Amino acid sequence: MSAAVVARELTRRFGDFIAVDRVSFEVLEGEIFGFLGPNGAGKTTTIKMLAGLVRPSSGEGWVAGLDIMRETAAIQSRIGYMSQLFSLYGDLTVEENLAFFARLYGVSGALRKERIDWALEMAGLEDRRDRLTAELPLGFKQRLALGSAVLHEPPILFLDEPTSGVDPLSRRSFWELIYDLASKGTTVFVTTHYMEEAEHCHRLALMNRGRLIALDSPKRLRDEMKSPLFEIRTPDGLRAVEALKGLKDVLDVALFGRALHVTVEDAGHTVEFLRERLRAENVEVTGIRPIPPALEDVFVARVREAGGAIVD
Amino acid sequence: MSLVRLRAIVGKEVLHLRRDPRSLILAFLLPLLLTVLFGYAISWDVDDIETAVLDQDRSKASRELLDAFRSSGYFRLSIFLEDPSEIRGLIDRGEVRIVLVIPPDFARDLGAGRTARIQAIVDGTDANTANIAMGYARGIVQYYSLRVAFAGARFRPAIRAESRVWYNEELSSRNMIVPGLVAVIMMIIAAMLTSLTIAREWERGTMEQLAATPVTRTEVVLGKMLPYIAIGLIDVVGVSVIGVLLFGVPFRGSPLLLMALSIAFLVGALGMGMFISAVTRSQVLATQVAMVATYMPSFLLSGFMFDVKVMPRFLEWLTYLIPARYFLVVTRGIFLKGVGFEVLWGQGLFMIAFGVAGFVGAVSVFRKELT
Amino acid sequence: MTPAVRASGLTKTFGRERAVESLSFEVQPGELFGLVGPDGAGKSTLLRMLAGVLRPTSGDADVFGTSVVRDPERVKTEIAYMSQRFGLYSDLTVLENLSFYADLYEVPRVERAARLERLFQFSSLKPFSNRLAGKLSGGMKQKLGLSCALIHEPRLLLLDEPTFGVDPISRRDLWLMVHEMVARGVSAVVSTAYLDEAERFDRLILLHRGRILDSGTPEELLDRIEGEILELLATPLREARAILATHPSVLRVAVFGDRLHVSVRSIARDRSALEAALREAGVAIHEIVPIAPTLEDRFIEAVEKAEAA
Numbered sequence A: 001m002s003a004a005v006v007a008r009e010l011t012r013r014f015g016d017f018i019a020v021d022r023v024s025f026e027v028l029e030g031e032i033f034g035f036l037g038p039n040g041a042g043k044t045t046t047i048k049m050l051a052g053l054v055r056p057s058s059g060e061g062w063v064a065g066l067d068i069m070r071e072t073a074a075i076q077s078r079i080g081y082m083s084q085l086f087s088l089y090g091d092l093t094v095e096e097n098l099a100f101f102a103r104l105y106g107v108s109g110a111l112r113k114e115r116i117d118w119a120l121e122m123a124g125l126e127d128r129r130d131r132l133t134a135e136l137p138l139g140f141k142q143r144l145a146l147g148s149a150v151l152h153e154p155p156i157l158f159l160d161e162p163t164s165g166v167d168p169l170s171r172r173s174f175w176e177l178i179y180d181l182a183s184k185g186t187t188v189f190v191t192t193h194y195m196e197e198a199e200h201c202h203r204l205a206l207m208n209r210g211r212l213i214a215l216d217s218p219k220r221l222r223d224e225m226k227s228p229l230f231e232i233r234t235p236d237g238l239r240a241v242e243a244l245k246g247l248k249d250v251l252d253v254a255l256f257g258r259a260l261h262v263t264v265e266d267a268g269h270t271v272e273f274l275r276e277r278l279r280a281e282n283v284e285v286t287g288i289r290p291i292p293p294a295l296e297d298v299f300v301a302r303v304r305e306a307g308g309a310i311v312d
Numbered sequence B: 001m002s003l004v005r006l007r008a009i010v011g012k013e014v015l016h017l018r019r020d021p022r023s024l025i026l027a028f029l030l031p032l033l034l035t036v037l038f039g040y041a042i043s044w045d046v047d048d049i050e051t052a053v054l055d056q057d058r059s060k061a062s063r064e065l066l067d068a069f070r071s072s073g074y075f076r077l078s079i080f081l082e083d084p085s086e087i088r089g090l091i092d093r094g095e096v097r098i099v100l101v102i103p104p105d106f107a108r109d110l111g112a113g114r115t116a117r118i119q120a121i122v123d124g125t126d127a128n129t130a131n132i133a134m135g136y137a138r139g140i141v142q143y144y145s146l147r148v149a150f151a152g153a154r155f156r157p158a159i160r161a162e163s164r165v166w167y168n169e170e171l172s173s174r175n176m177i178v179p180g181l182v183a184v185i186m187m188i189i190a191a192m193l194t195s196l197t198i199a200r201e202w203e204r205g206t207m208e209q210l211a212a213t214p215v216t217r218t219e220v221v222l223g224k225m226l227p228y229i230a231i232g233l234i235d236v237v238g239v240s241v242i243g244v245l246l247f248g249v250p251f252r253g254s255p256l257l258l259m260a261l262s263i264a265f266l267v268g269a270l271g272m273g274m275f276i277s278a279v280t281r282s283q284v285l286a287t288q289v290a291m292v293a294t295y296m297p298s299f300l301l302s303g304f305m306f307d308v309k310v311m312p313r314f315l316e317w318l319t320y321l322i323p324a325r326y327f328l329v330v331t332r333g334i335f336l337k338g339v340g341f342e343v344l345w346g347q348g349l350f351m352i353a354f355g356v357a358g359f360v361g362a363v364s365v366f367r368k369e370l371t
Numbered sequence C: 001m002t003p004a005v006r007a008s009g010l011t012k013t014f015g016r017e018r019a020v021e022s023l024s025f026e027v028q029p030g031e032l033f034g035l036v037g038p039d040g041a042g043k044s045t046l047l048r049m050l051a052g053v054l055r056p057t058s059g060d061a062d063v064f065g066t067s068v069v070r071d072p073e074r075v076k077t078e079i080a081y082m083s084q085r086f087g088l089y090s091d092l093t094v095l096e097n098l099s100f101y102a103d104l105y106e107v108p109r110v111e112r113a114a115r116l117e118r119l120f121q122f123s124s125l126k127p128f129s130n131r132l133a134g135k136l137s138g139g140m141k142q143k144l145g146l147s148c149a150l151i152h153e154p155r156l157l158l159l160d161e162p163t164f165g166v167d168p169i170s171r172r173d174l175w176l177m178v179h180e181m182v183a184r185g186v187s188a189v190v191s192t193a194y195l196d197e198a199e200r201f202d203r204l205i206l207l208h209r210g211r212i213l214d215s216g217t218p219e220e221l222l223d224r225i226e227g228e229i230l231e232l233l234a235t236p237l238r239e240a241r242a243i244l245a246t247h248p249s250v251l252r253v254a255v256f257g258d259r260l261h262v263s264v265r266s267i268a269r270d271r272s273a274l275e276a277a278l279r280e281a282g283v284a285i286h287e288i289v290p291i292a293p294t295l296e297d298r299f300i301e302a303v304e305k306a307e308a309a
Helices: A043-050 A072-078 A094-104 A109-123 A138-149 A168-183 A195-200 A218-223 A237-244 A270-280 A295-305 B003-019 B021-041 B060-072 B085-092 B106-111 B127-149 B173-204 B206-211 B217-247 B255-280 B283-301 B313-319 B323-337 B341-365 C043-051 C072-078 C094-104 C109-123 C138-150 C168-183 C218-223 C237-246 C267-280 C295-308
Strands: A003-014 A017-028 A032-036 A058-063 A079-082 A156-160 A187-192 A203-208 A211-216 A229-233 A250-256 A259-264 A287-290 B049-055 B075-080 B098-102 B119-122 C005-014 C017-027 C032-036 C058-063 C079-082 C156-160 C187-192 C203-208 C211-216 C228-235 C250-256 C259-264 C284-291
Touching: A003 A043, A003 A187, A017 A043, A017 A058, A017 A187, A017 A203, A017 A211, A032 A043, A032 A168, A032 A195, A043 A058, A043 A156, A043 A187, A072 A079, A079 A138, A094 A109, A094 A138, A109 A138, A138 A156, A138 A168, A168 A187, A168 A195, A168 C250, A168 C295, A195 A295, A203 A218, A203 A295, A211 A218, A211 A295, A218 A295, A229 A270, A237 A250, A237 A259, A237 A270, A237 C168, A250 A295, A250 C168, A259 A270, A259 A295, A270 A287, A295 C168, B003 B021, B003 B217, B003 C094, B021 B173, B021 B217, B049 B060, B049 B085, B049 B127, B060 B075, B060 B098, B060 B106, B060 B127, B075 B127, B085 B098, B098 B127, B119 B127, B173 B206, B173 B217, B173 B255, B173 B283, B173 B323, B217 B255, B217 B341, B255 B283, B255 B323, B255 B341, B283 B313, B283 B323, B323 B341, C005 C043, C017 C043, C017 C058, C017 C211, C032 C043, C032 C168, C043 C058, C043 C079, C043 C156, C043 C187, C072 C079, C079 C138, C094 C109, C094 C138, C109 C138, C109 C168, C138 C156, C138 C168, C156 C168, C168 C187, C203 C218, C203 C295, C211 C218, C211 C295, C218 C295, C228 C237, C228 C267, C237 C250, C237 C259, C237 C267, C250 C295, C259 C267, C259 C295, C267 C284
Parallel strands: A032 A187, A032 A203, A079 A156, A156 A187, B049 B075, B049 B098, C032 C187, C032 C203, C079 C156, C156 C187
Antiparallel strands: A003 A017, A003 A058, A203 A211, A229 A259, A229 A287, A250 A259, B098 B119, C005 C017, C005 C058, C203 C211, C228 C259, C228 C284, C250 C259
16 A cells, blocks of 8 residues: 655744644554544645645645645645535535536536536435535535535545534534445545544554644554553542552543543552552542543553643 | 723733834824825816917917917916817827917907907816916906007006905915825824724733723723824824924914814823724724724715815714814814814814714723623 | 522524524522533523523523523623623733723722632643733633633623533543532533533533523433443444344434444333344344433434424
8 A cells, every 4th residue: 555645744834823843643544543632733734735735834745646746736626625614505406516626626417417417415315405515414514515625536535524513413423425435445634623533543643733743543542551551440539549649650630520530650550559548548449449440541641741831 | 991901901002002003103104104195195276287379379378378378387388289189189198288379360469459268178087177277367367458458558457356365375285285294194093093992902811801800991991092092192292293294284283282182182082992993803894984983084075185165065964973073173273273272172072973973982881791 | 599590481593493492491599500412502692691691582591580582781790691702802812811801890909819810720821921922722722711710700601612622631631620610509501412422411411403402410410311321342333233223122323433322211121122133133232231321312302202292
């Protein structure tokens, strides 16, 4: 498998502010590659540099073998791009929007009708083709936007936060669509700030404050989390947090309602240690057990390892 | 009403203003710029009228007549024609406004006691200037003809009309304009600045947050108004100072009275702006409405450019609704006539009423609710 | 004890759109109450009505006994509302924003220093006191927004998606601040579309298209899930899904990345039947394990039921 997208030391500065800081990675053909990180991490800027919408301050990149600095026009005709903000025309009908974008991408004649019908079916909008786009619920709007991005059957798809604000059900069916496309060979490059969605990707890049802090498959990222995670059930969460914070072996304590998630240095005898500590502070504990880390825990741990807080 | 909350709103508005360069320019630089610009650019004084002469007589009499024109100061005799055919071209090209034609028999007719004729051809495209030019020309000719008629004898007309100009002796239009400018600028600035303030908060989402606090509508409107009243007063002083120092406009009345009535006027103008801002909830729309509702009428119907009394009846009625109209009477009165409260109280009343209406209107239309 | 919030038949329509339909629920004092649901479910509309900045079309809500319809201004003195869009002034500094809200709520001067100190402790914003709010990161803005809401020590917090798009660390700080307030007896109604956050609440309601699909404690909701869930890793995935979708023992199948979540009535009873069916079709099973259901599963189940009805 060859690389569909290559980024090497990509950097983008806005005055003093470094939005993207020497980011390097490769996306393989047919892969679903995720870019995960909070708002402001630089995901959108990175995707825009690859899609030829923003000029990199330095570094290099190739999309489908084409140079992002010099061949942006060629790149744009070979990729599909779905921007973060909904950018279809609310006052056009579903079909009119599709027809418009089909023309923009040079899909003509009989093929255009075929592709529009396909997109309508994919989005589940066949019987709403004459509805005004503004009237569609958000989940459908996103599917329509996805449809208009693939009318010309691009080999590479860039999706910038495609499910932002969409309900879990719709989000799941949206991801099924992405899976379908990927299984047919389309490379999908997607950014998201929903940690749980990242599980859908073959490989993930974690991004924070412009830097790439991890790159691997979701499973390996979780497996490789060096510091074990425990869940402590207690009715007295705040006191438990106070008791455990700042202890030598405890890397992180987070309160989740009536349970704490505690990240420790190593598993060893730590369950006992934790139980002891809490008993000493008279904190009632109803249960302690190790739990598999979620991607959020991985993210927090990696940020800490990378040496920085996420605040600026 | 809570003074603490009011102070909070005022303080915040001041901070916003200090940190927004556009608002500052609009508030301070623009009025001064406008004053200087208008002061220099607008002048309805008509003199130095470009004149061409076709003297077909070339006698001592014709030269004396032309001298009379020249020394009046109103006409600039710049072109001397040889041929009548050149007249049309000059006027068409706009090179001269008026052409004086003295026929070949001029001196002879005068000497023989017959009525001599001269002709003045005037470019009527600028009716104003044309009218004035013709008036001057007629006057000069009349006077000269009387002198000729009574040549030698002592010249004693039966009636002599003496005109004295009060308050604006030089009839300088600038003296008329600058006081008017104070009013017009206040109107524009006030409406524009405040038309943005409430709408901007709705658009940015901060108003929703504010609406959820115990702050009252009066506190919000008044709190936002106060800094702008201060700005407005500073502008009044600035424009007046420029008018007096730079343009020599006289200031004969009471500065205190001007300040007091300016406050009344400002409250009304600001109230109107806030009203617009609260109703439209959109900065773009607010600005446009403010332009149409305040700028245009103030400019055209307040008496600033065109005398209200000379307007057609229905327009004249309309002007009673324009607050700037009253303020103009005030400013001109204070600058040029030096009148005081005893004369201006009527205008003052109107403006206070307008102020109250503006403020109350803004408060009642401003809702602490999303629609 | 007077409930912190008692909503009865709260309804809001915008033209033909029914954003919120006849909602009735109660929030007890000192409770951390969740409004959980996707965008468009009506969470923001509901919170705005409770905050007194949006007038209900019909119905009413009492906040500590005061009606939001009849006496919204009195309600506002007891609550703090943090809207989804930023309520901060980006051209004012952190301290200036905090002082402004302190003034608005007439917080006594003598108490301000102490309250600020405490808020700074949780938010870690002290080093940024003189920074313009517009120059803060998303997470810090939310922490500032929450601090401004808390400065006057309200009895009820209304927070509209306070953690949307915020980085994980700031998210934890925010929740810590909320938990601390709740521990002191402050009631909080918090909306979120992140179902993984839903497990934090003392009690919650699931909102969908303006209606309540389910309500209760997280445990109660999870208990109500029909059946048990198996996580399946198999290839080819689409084949597996197609087979299971029509299998009589299967309640629900959902794609989760590269695996399936299969709901059956009883794993003990149905598991072997499923495995047999898959093997017969030539599907290779790599992994099949029971997993604990989450609130997301409950939500999807509830929605599917509601839509089927």
